[in-house]
Amino acid sequence: MGLPCDWQISKQKIAHRGRYLLETGQWSDCKFIVGQEPQQQILEGHKLFLAMSSPVFEAMFYGSMAEKTDPIPIRDVQPEAFKTLLEYIYTDKVDLGSFELACELCYCAKKYMLPYLVEECTKFLWSDLTPNKACRAYEFAKLFEEPVLMDKCLQIIYTKTHEVLNDPSWEEVELGTILTLFDFDELKIDSEIELFAAIERWAKAECNRKSLNPTDSKSLRSVIGNVLSKIRFLTLTPQQFAECTGKSLLSVDEAYAILSNISSSSSNIPMPEGFSTNPRHRRKSPRSFGMNGRSSQKFGAVNPTNVTNSLCSWPGFNTTLYPSTSLNHPSFFNCELDRPESDSSWSYSTAIESNARKEPGSSSSYNNLPTVLVEGGIRDGPKYYCLRSMGQQTDCLNSGVLDCSVTFSVDKNICVIGVQVPTQVACEANPLARSADGTYTEILYAHLLDSEGSRLTYTHFTTKATTGTLVEIGFNRPVFIQKHKIYRVGVVFNKAGLYPMGDCVQRMTCDTVFFSFGVGNSADSIRDGLIRSIVFTYH
Incomplete structure (x- = not known):
């Protein structure tokens, strides 16, 4: 009809x-x-x-x-x-x-x-805006540089912190948002226990997203970066600390050192390296309450037996090895833990959880243990660049917005942390890139999608760029990439000018990782050559 x-x-x-x-x-x-x-x-x-x-x-x-x-x-x-x-x-x-x-x-x-x-x-x-949407709206506002919306989101986050932390949406927030929240001097919480429990819950969800074991302390620590350094453990009472959740995030040594410092301000055992020594409560009130309504005023001393009994509930603590250890007993820090020489990712918790033990009194130094965590939760290791070889170059004029994307898969599990794209071509036909020093302001947006088109990470990127080079774009957070699965990385150029593009090699090997580009999509255009390199790390 x-x-x-x-x-x-x-x-x-x-x-x-x-x-x-x-x-x-x-x-x-x-x-x-x-x-x-x-x-x-x-x-x-x-x-x-x-x-x-x-x-x-x-x-x-x-x-x-x-x-x-x-x-x-x-x-x-x-x-x-x-x-x-x-x-x-x-x-x-x-x-x-x-x-x-x-x-x-x-x-x-x-x-x-x-x-x-x-x-x-x-x-x-x-x-x-509601507490269950505040974190996501904040991340959105930050990405698109909407300062008024960012401010409104932060107001909700620090005035309704309890609701934000306990909503299911908390498990989906970005690590950068968590770090921002944990940096606030004032939060609507009863005690730091709420932050500690919330980060454990988030870490388990992140491990599930990355196909890691959510019950393994090493895996949990690998995804949370330096978040634990933001928690003010010294504002807790010994009983609060002993009863709190989040135990899987700390080793026995860390738990003991924290509890010792909570119990006595003159403890001769230092706080674990990198942990907060701030004793100030985040709430401006004469009295705040922790779990079960108990007062969170700090005690000056505690019965050593109670300390030992409390520590017995922490995973890996061996009551046979330490039957009645007091606060100042040297056997806590004189036990050498077995380290497998072939395992470079060994940590305190690995040895404790495997019940590695020796007789108390044997000498040991913990100063030479390998670092297994770095900022953002990425394990130590070099950064790799899978740089795609390009054939004949064609210059394309971007008069407004130029978008490009390419699919890829890998034969090993890796962690993608960014991409590299070319800067503008320096020539007479490109007056926007003809500054005296060959620099200009580049404005880019990049994201990473899974095979279903769901956005895994993204970033809004502005930088001073030099013509005729490559610029590296770091994503808001690293993304765990599973082998043999298809992903798509896309970049949007928002600066007018000439950009170099061309057919790129579709299969590349970087170190021992094999990349296949253009998989599952034969319609990728020559513009996918604007994505020159995948930046990643792996073990």
């Missing part, structure tokens, strides 16, 4: 006519294939409508480097968000409906330079 004639007569406003064209597709002259399989959808549009609303669409359809692909791939946007973007362009109205849609649409609106739509999205996010 054909479309009705004279339909314009019944449409009083341009918004009504625009909606009709959008819904029927009449006179459409462009198509977009939006999202990732299996949620991918083909949507129709009208070049004139799109170009008169967005300078990015104007460059795409009427610029010197007009898009020739049909349908035009839009891989980094979800179909629902792109539909809502089109609705706004055609009707000047937007129905956000959900917090998730507002976040996706705001990204889309920024990508296509629709500032009024960005404003609508941020207003909706402000009005819909």
Whole structure:
């Protein structure tokens, strides 16, 4: 059945006519294939409508480097968000409906330079802020440099901390957000026990995401970076510390040293290296309460027997080896733990959990144990760059927004920490890159998606770049990549100018890791050559 004639007569406003064209597709002259399989959808549009609303669409359809692909791939946007973007362009109205849609649409609106739509999205996010959404909204606001939204999110985080920590969404936040929260001098918590329990819960969830053992203390410590250094253990009482959850995050030695310092301010046993010695409560109140309503005033001394009994509940503590040890008994720190010479990732907890033991009194030094953790939770080891060899180079003029992506898989489990992309070409045809010192300000966005199109990590990156080089983009957090699975890395260039691209080698070996690019997608264009290198680490 054909479309009705004279339909314009019944449409009083341009918004009504625009909606009709959008819904029927009449006179459409462009198509977009939006999202990732299996949620991918083909949507129709009208070049004139799109170009008169967005300078990015104007460059795409009427610029010197007009898009020739049909349908035009839009891989980094979800179909629902792109539909809502089109609705706004055609009707000047937007129905956000959900917090998730507002976040996706705001990204889309920024990508296509629709500032009024960005404003609508941020207003909706402000009005819909609750403790279970505050951390995600903060991460979104930080990524897209929305300072007002960031401030509102932080206000909720430190005034409703208890609700934030106990909501299921806490397990999905980024490590950087946790570090920010734990740096606050004031939080709405009863005691540091809440932070300690929350980071253990998050660590177990992160281990599950990375296919690590969530019951293994070494795995848990590997994902939390230096978060434990932010917890103010000295604000707890001995009984609070002994009863708190989170025990799997500490070794017996660390637990004993902390408890000793909690129990006596004149303890001759130092706090574990890197742990906080701040005794100040985060709440400005004359009295705060910890677990079960007990006062969290710090005791000056404690019965040594009670200390030993409390420590017995910590994993790995051997009551046979230390039957009645007191606070000052030397046998706690004179027990040498067996270290397998072939295991470079050995740690205190490894030896304790395997019940490695020797007779008390034998000499031992813990100063030479290997470091197994670094900032951000990445294990020690060199950084590798899988640099893709490029064939014949072609220079492409970016007149607004230039996006590129490439799929890849590896034959070993690795941790991806960033990518490298080329900077602009220095030549007479590129006046934007012809500064006196060959530098310019580069503006980039990058993300990493799984095979389902779900975003694993991302970053908004601005730096002073030098023409004719490569620039490294670090993701907001490292991502554990499983072998033989397909992932997609994408980069959006937001700076006008000439960029070098070309066909890149699809199979590369870096150290002992074999990379395959363009897997599962034969439609990757020559633009994927803009992603020159995958930056990673592995063991």
